[in-house]
Amino acid sequence: MKNPTAFSLLILSFLFISFSSFSQGIRGRVFSNDGEPLPYASVFIRNLGDGVPANDEGYYEMKLPEGIYDVYFQILGYKSRIETLVVKEGAWTDFDVRLEPQIYTLEQVEVRAGAEDPALTIMRKAISKAKYHRLQLQSYEMTVYLKGTGQLTDAPFFLKKTLEKDGLNLNEAYTSESVSKIRFSLPDKLEEEVISIRTNGDNQNTSPAPYIQTSFYEEKINEIISPLSRAAFQYYRFRYEGSFFDEDVMVNKIRVIPRSRGERIFDGYIYIIEDLWAIHSLDLKSSLLGFQIEAKQQYAPVAENVWMPFTHTYRFSGKIFGFAGEFNYLASTRDYEVVLNPDLVQTPEIIDEKIEEKPQDAMAKEAEDLGLLEKLSSETPKTRKEYRKLLNEYEKEMLQEQREEEVIIERNYTVDSLAKKRDLSYWDSIRPVPLTAKEIQGYERDDSLAVVEAAKMSEVDSVAKKARRKYRPLDFLNGATYSFGKGRSIGFNQNWTKISFNTVEGLKVGVSGFYRKAKEIPMADSVNVFRKSFNIEPELRYGFSSKRFYGKSTLRWSGTKPTSGYSYGLEGGRFIYQFNGGEPINEQVNALYSLLFRQNYMKLYEQSFGRAFWAHRVDYGFTYRVNFTYAQRNQLFNNSNYSFYNRGERIYTPNQPENVETGNQAFQDHQIAKLQLGVEWRPGIKYGIRNGRKYPISDRAPLIRFDYIKAIPQLTRQQDFAADFDHIRVGVEHDYTFGISGKFDFNVSAGTFLNSNRVYFPDFQHFGGNRTIFSNFGPASNFRFMDYYKYSTSSSYLSGIFHYQFRKFLLTQLPMLRFSGVQENVFLNYLKTENSPHYVEVGYSLDNLFRIFRVEIGAGFENGQYLRGGVRFGVATFIQIQ
Numbered sequence: 001m002k003n004p005t006a007f008s009l010l011i012l013s014f015l016f017i018s019f020s021s022f023s024q025g026i027r028g029r030v031f032s033n034d035g036e037p038l039p040y041a042s043v044f045i046r047n048l049g050d051g052v053p054a055n056d057e058g059y060y061e062m063k064l065p066e067g068i069y070d071v072y073f074q075i076l077g078y079k080s081r082i083e084t085l086v087v088k089e090g091a092w093t094d095f096d097v098r099l100e101p102q103i104y105t106l107e108q109v110e111v112r113a114g115a116e117d118p119a120l121t122i123m124r125k126a127i128s129k130a131k132y133h134r135l136q137l138q139s140y141e142m143t144v145y146l147k148g149t150g151q152l153t154d155a156p157f158f159l160k161k162t163l164e165k166d167g168l169n170l171n172e173a174y175t176s177e178s179v180s181k182i183r184f185s186l187p188d189k190l191e192e193e194v195i196s197i198r199t200n201g202d203n204q205n206t207s208p209a210p211y212i213q214t215s216f217y218e219e220k221i222n223e224i225i226s227p228l229s230r231a232a233f234q235y236y237r238f239r240y241e242g243s244f245f246d247e248d249v250m251v252n253k254i255r256v257i258p259r260s261r262g263e264r265i266f267d268g269y270i271y272i273i274e275d276l277w278a279i280h281s282l283d284l285k286s287s288l289l290g291f292q293i294e295a296k297q298q299y300a301p302v303a304e305n306v307w308m309p310f311t312h313t314y315r316f317s318g319k320i321f322g323f324a325g326e327f328n329y330l331a332s333t334r335d336y337e338v339v340l341n342p343d344l345v346q347t348p349e350i351i352d353e354k355i356e357e358k359p360q361d362a363m364a365k366e367a368e369d370l371g372l373l374e375k376l377s378s379e380t381p382k383t384r385k386e387y388r389k390l391l392n393e394y395e396k397e398m399l400q401e402q403r404e405e406e407v408i409i410e411r412n413y414t415v416d417s418l419a420k421k422r423d424l425s426y427w428d429s430i431r432p433v434p435l436t437a438k439e440i441q442g443y444e445r446d447d448s449l450a451v452v453e454a455a456k457m458s459e460v461d462s463v464a465k466k467a468r469r470k471y472r473p474l475d476f477l478n479g480a481t482y483s484f485g486k487g488r489s490i491g492f493n494q495n496w497t498k499i500s501f502n503t504v505e506g507l508k509v510g511v512s513g514f515y516r517k518a519k520e521i522p523m524a525d526s527v528n529v530f531r532k533s534f535n536i537e538p539e540l541r542y543g544f545s546s547k548r549f550y551g552k553s554t555l556r557w558s559g560t561k562p563t564s565g566y567s568y569g570l571e572g573g574r575f576i577y578q579f580n581g582g583e584p585i586n587e588q589v590n591a592l593y594s595l596l597f598r599q600n601y602m603k604l605y606e607q608s609f610g611r612a613f614w615a616h617r618v619d620y621g622f623t624y625r626v627n628f629t630y631a632q633r634n635q636l637f638n639n640s641n642y643s644f645y646n647r648g649e650r651i652y653t654p655n656q657p658e659n660v661e662t663g664n665q666a667f668q669d670h671q672i673a674k675l676q677l678g679v680e681w682r683p684g685i686k687y688g689i690r691n692g693r694k695y696p697i698s699d700r701a702p703l704i705r706f707d708y709i710k711a712i713p714q715l716t717r718q719q720d721f722a723a724d725f726d727h728i729r730v731g732v733e734h735d736y737t738f739g740i741s742g743k744f745d746f747n748v749s750a751g752t753f754l755n756s757n758r759v760y761f762p763d764f765q766h767f768g769g770n771r772t773i774f775s776n777f778g779p780a781s782n783f784r785f786m787d788y789y790k791y792s793t794s795s796s797y798l799s800g801i802f803h804y805q806f807r808k809f810l811l812t813q814l815p816m817l818r819f820s821g822v823q824e825n826v827f828l829n830y831l832k833t834e835n836s837p838h839y840v841e842v843g844y845s846l847d848n849l850f851r852i853f854r855v856e857i858g859a860g861f862e863n864g865q866y867l868r869g870g871v872r873f874g875v876a877t878f879i880q881i882q
Helices: 004-020 118-128 130-135 157-165 360-366 372-377 384-400 424-430 437-460 463-467 587-597 815-819
Strands: 025-032 042-045 050-053 059-063 067-074 081-087 092-094 097-099 137-154 174-185 189-199 236-246 249-258 267-273 279-288 291-303 306-320 323-340 407-415 480-485 488-492 500-502 506-522 529-543 548-560 565-578 604-619 622-635 670-681 686-690 693-697 703-711 724-738 742-758 797-806 823-833 839-849 853-862 865-875
Touching: 025 067, 025 081, 042 059, 042 291, 042 306, 050 059, 050 306, 050 323, 067 097, 081 092, 081 097, 118 130, 118 236, 118 249, 118 267, 118 384, 130 384, 137 306, 137 437, 174 437, 189 424, 249 279, 291 323, 372 384, 407 693, 500 587, 529 565, 703 742, 823 853
Parallel strands: 025 092, 025 097, 189 407, 407 686
Antiparallel strands: 025 059, 042 050, 042 067, 067 081, 137 174, 137 323, 174 189, 236 249, 249 267, 267 279, 279 291, 291 306, 306 323, 480 488, 488 506, 500 506, 506 529, 529 548, 548 565, 565 604, 604 622, 622 670, 670 703, 686 693, 703 724, 724 742, 742 797, 797 823, 823 839, 839 853, 853 865
16 A cells, blocks of 8 residues: 555544544643643542543543433642533533632641641651551552653764654654553452554653552652651651542642752652541652652542542653653553451551540550450540550451462563554543643654564564574674574673683684573463573683684583572683682783783683582572582693783783782692582561562672582592692671661671691682772672782682762762762772781772763772772663673
């Protein structure tokens, strides 16, 4: 067809006319007194307990059967208005409404000079009842319509034409719509079934799901402190700005003022219902990682004394690397079906003990020996602290009654098989808010593009062709996988990084690949699978100066279940390794420093070996490992003096590292038969469930490691030149988050050699040093300025790496820096061995610069004397790279 767009418009028009002729209900527009449209006003049908929001131009439309309806119009900042409208069969009732500005009165609450702001009592009571409102419903179901409209508002000038060629234009709307059924049940199980979804463009990098699926009665919403958190008074000041009556309830308007403006803190207004101390509505702003967030919610009664969100609007905006954009979301929640929690039917009367006295007769009643549920259901007034304590005990008992006590959260997400196949008539029937002209244009544009792309796919490519990928030039460098069916595949790993330079091999090249056979076996629960696999991974390398080939291969069998798994195998060959098995210096970084600055930090040895290994993850809280290695190790020497840096004052250092303990005998050729036993334990770990599969929640579970390593000379052929030692070590790694005020990471380890008859340098305890300008990944991973091998030891040792991230410290006292996402950190690192001085590092860093970078400055000291310092550059600490 020559003009698919025109044809699509013709079909769209026909469907709209046909469908409209059979539609009836109410529609119109919501204005202010000044004639300005009121975006996202709520239109609520009191008779039905259901409603719809207006769109961003104030238009609303709701299909209704014939009848008489009490229609309730409301929006923040304006007086609510109720109108009786009649819907006749086969006809639309058009009704435009004007809302007057809300007038707030201070007469409802006595305000005296010098007295405490009434907002404090209101918020104390609301905070004390937050958990009550969270646990008030045993379960509920609701239908959520979500519309997201995003647009790119700016881009780097040199990319604008490229983006236009790809069909992405500035300031054009890209819209997505979805309809989901959400079911929630206590204690924290949420199921979402996507009934239908329609999208153009890609605006999924910002999503309101964490705000829609998380209640503001929680402690945090997407890592932002809620105004109803138990710690709210640490982060916010509250100011009473008046009250008003909304039908039969009195609503208090409370200004939420950050004590320190910046990220992960809300700023705006929250409206609290008097006596019920529940949320009536809210209008809050915040920022996260430099992106601005605006959230508005309008609540409505869904049962007696139960108010739930009805209309949500969210706006995300920000700029990164010259790209700027904004995403606006509208969520309409309707068709509520609620089941009250029978244990919390009684609405409690809360007393603020700071300004109110508890009646004496109430104290006498509470002296009675009542059970927990009897106390909760009694009509006796309770202080905030008393009621909060009762709810905490109730929640604890409820969690203990679960089938799996360690599971604290469950989320299930499914997509209906017809979700992406719904036609236009379906969307017209279910959409609770009319599309704007701009959104309609966006759909028309992208429907046409979709036809073209579908034609291209049918002629040029297909999923089957992609699955049968053939070899392409440079695949052996870029990495590729070739599948042969039945779970079998071969391929190359990414091998660019195996091209480098070091002084032992000179120019070095390498290549590695794999053969894999995988199988999935359904488990008894029909949700999870048991994944089994067999892998062969060979690797070769060649040094042009050493003129030597090295190679090794690994055979691995593994099996993985939802929370447990195992892996065992064999490895062997002749290969080159860094003395520190943790590989503290990257090959490319070493090549850069060697070629540009004639500094060869990487130190290597040769190993001909065989290794057998076994690892078993019992669950995410406990893992043990067993390894046995038999090897012949040989000393290596520099074979290349090449560098771009040719000044005479600097020469390459020998391949034998400098160390405070060793003599030449530590580097001589030798044999080793080594047994290593390791345990990893996370006490108190909790689990979540996502789509029937368990995953660990380890934020409150420290990682404890224990290793025992024994060299057994009796198993070698040359016992006089065989390693002989016993080494034990233990480590603890964890992080603590102090609300949003800061985060503390630490990594502490200690150990000793019980027997050190013959310890060769590869088996010393090494520490993560660094002499380059590049900082390692992770806030508490390695030292910043320490030599790689100077303090390596075969004696006792203690090491600690400590890192604290502030929300507000020095430069971040300025709100604009906090809003940009920049964070400040300090670190303190310590090392002591029997034969080394006390080594200490202190430093300061700016984190999340331009969203992804980290810059550190610091210094290292030996016994209090300055040793060296400098600047380090790294990746922002919030980016996790495994």
